[in-house]
Amino acid sequence: MTQTISPTPPIRRKRTDEIVDAIKRTIIEHGLQPGDRLPQERELMEQFAASKGTIREALKALEVQGLIGIRTGPGGGAFIETMSEQRAMSLLSNYLFAKALSISDIYALRKVLEPLVAVSAMRSIDERGYQRLNDIIAIYDHEPADARERWDQRMAELDFHAVVAEYSDNALLAFICRFLQRLLKDLAICRDIYIQPKPVARQEGIQYQRQLIAAMRSGDAETVHAIMARHMAYAEQAMLGLQAELTGDFIHDPVARGRGEKRRKIAP
Amino acid sequence: MTQTISPTPPIRRKRTDEIVDAIKRTIIEHGLQPGDRLPQERELMEQFAASKGTIREALKALEVQGLIGIRTGPGGGAFIETMSEQRAMSLLSNYLFAKALSISDIYALRKVLEPLVAVSAMRSIDERGYQRLNDIIAIYDHEPADARERWDQRMAELDFHAVVAEYSDNALLAFICRFLQRLLKDLAICRDIYIQPKPVARQEGIQYQRQLIAAMRSGDAETVHAIMARHMAYAEQAMLGLQAELTGDFIHDPVARGRGEKRRKIAP
DNA sequence: AGATATTTGTTCGTATGTATT
DNA sequence: TAATACATACGAACAAATATC
Numbered sequence: 001m002t003q004t005i006s007p008t009p010p011i012r013r014k015r016t017d018e019i020v021d022a023i024k025r026t027i028i029e030h031g032l033q034p035g036d037r038l039p040q041e042r043e044l045m046e047q048f049a050a051s052k053g054t055i056r057e058a059l060k061a062l063e064v065q066g067l068i069g070i071r072t073g074p075g076g077g078a079f080i081e082t083m084s085e086q087r088a089m090s091l092l093s094n095y096l097f098a099k100a101l102s103i104s105d106i107y108a109l110r111k112v113l114e115p116l117v118a119v120s121a122m123r124s125i126d127e128r129g130y131q132r133l134n135d136i137i138a139i140y141d142h143e144p145a146d147a148r149e150r151w152d153q154r155m156a157e158l159d160f161h162a163v164v165a166e167y168s169d170n171a172l173l174a175f176i177c178r179f180l181q182r183l184l185k186d187l188a189i190c191r192d193i194y195i196q197p198k199p200v201a202r203q204e205g206i207q208y209q210r211q212l213i214a215a216m217r218s219g220d221a222e223t224v225h226a227i228m229a230r231h232m233a234y235a236e237q238a239m240l241g242l243q244a245e246l247t248g249d250f251i252h253d254p255v256a257r258g259r260g261e262k263r264r265k266i267a268p
Numbered sequence: 269m270t271q272t273i274s275p276t277p278p279i280r281r282k283r284t285d286e287i288v289d290a291i292k293r294t295i296i297e298h299g300l301q302p303g304d305r306l307p308q309e310r311e312l313m314e315q316f317a318a319s320k321g322t323i324r325e326a327l328k329a330l331e332v333q334g335l336i337g338i339r340t341g342p343g344g345g346a347f348i349e350t351m352s353e354q355r356a357m358s359l360l361s362n363y364l365f366a367k368a369l370s371i372s373d374i375y376a377l378r379k380v381l382e383p384l385v386a387v388s389a390m391r392s393i394d395e396r397g398y399q400r401l402n403d404i405i406a407i408y409d410h411e412p413a414d415a416r417e418r419w420d421q422r423m424a425e426l427d428f429h430a431v432v433a434e435y436s437d438n439a440l441l442a443f444i445c446r447f448l449q450r451l452l453k454d455l456a457i458c459r460d461i462y463i464q465p466k467p468v469a470r471q472e473g474i475q476y477q478r479q480l481i482a483a484m485r486s487g488d489a490e491t492v493h494a495i496m497a498r499h500m501a502y503a504e505q506a507m508l509g510l511q512a513e514l515t516g517d518f519i520h521d522p523v524a525r526g527r528g529e530k531r532r533k534i535a536p
Numbered sequence: 537a538g539a540t541a542t543t544t545g546t547t548c549g550t551a552t553g554t555a556t557t
Numbered sequence: 558t559a560a561t562a563c564a565t566a567c568g569a570a571c572a573a574a575t576a577t578c
Contacts (some may be wrong), residue, residue, distance in 0.1 A: 341555030
């Protein structure tokens, strides 16, 4: 008898996954903080009685999940890390890639969340923040000279809202708002729209944003909320309008339109 | 001179990461769909002139990102997969783990999103869906017999909203709502609250949910929205109240309270 | 600045496990 | 049952990166 019969042996998990889970548990149990070191490969090989390759696969898995980073050289090894916002968004995009999101899907969320994040940002934004917002507006307060500048202006318009979100004290709300902005940058149909040499209602967007800054300065939460809500509603209509021109048909039944564009996928 | 000087040679990327990106690109370029096969290890070793271990690390990275699955045996190998919702939430939790979310942070989102998702679900839910909702309510329409049942009831209350979200046609909105519910299941402070033998306003919650079902049946979007909004506002207050009892202090200044609980982390 | 020690990164060869036929 | 085809795992060696002296 080379092995005792345990109560639940049927599921033969892969060695690598066992080690990944074991390391995760030790991270939790020991309350390891960013910067703390994990044992190096050599020690892990002994600790888990596994080969170098197996340990490295496990560490790779943890690295991709954003839990650790690995450094070479003396004193090197695996270190606890906090996942970057960029990586989190990238992983989430992989999931939503297959979900065929539409412009309406995204704006359904932006219409209610951007007003919230603006109000919460109002409480902690400072003069430096207002300066940054005005600097961004300056990027698109004039006609673009070429296609490249037109594209940069579209991206900057979204960056405006990213900066607003930065000043929110609700990390979850801010993250989701910034993720929605990223989706608008990556969504295939949006890229098609941005490339078009159409005048994309620049003036109206800037007007809303200047009003927004004024309302934030005066600390008027209700007005901030209302302006951002109108801004988003207008932006959605503008996007849908441009999309309709692109695809050739026009908006008669908003619901039918919403379904019609479901096929569009997120670009990598 | 053993090496020509190229314009951008300084960043010496690791072989594994190069292979990961290369495989990602081929997936995109070839438009590979879930179920499609990638070349097997042997072929990849030749294609990238890399060893088995390096290829395996690359495949492991892709597996963790939810892009591929790997099967052994004849006809096995790496197959394109769509990431499961569970994995997506797990990866996202890793990111938010370090962000110290509060109950108020989460409910700020739920208060505006759950009403939206309920309205969109109303359009496509069927009799089977209503049946499922009623079945869930039956789990907590009575006093719990023991601690275990009390816990199950708390979880079922959240599952009610998960089922509602299932019927939404906005995959993004539905995902975020379900993720918020998962956060409430995992957040350390919430678990402390659920464990408490306090009567958690069961009756009021059920009342809202029965009203909600009735409004959905009658197709009254405005009422559905309003009921869910009130339901969420009430649920937040109930949670904050129980939290106050737990931590010993009481709510005088909501803002100060919100900040005070920022320290609580998400449990793994 | 250069040599050196330490640690990860990569390779090769081989053996074992597992699912299909 | 046996043969086959594939992933999974092991071990020893070498290559590359990096901190330290």
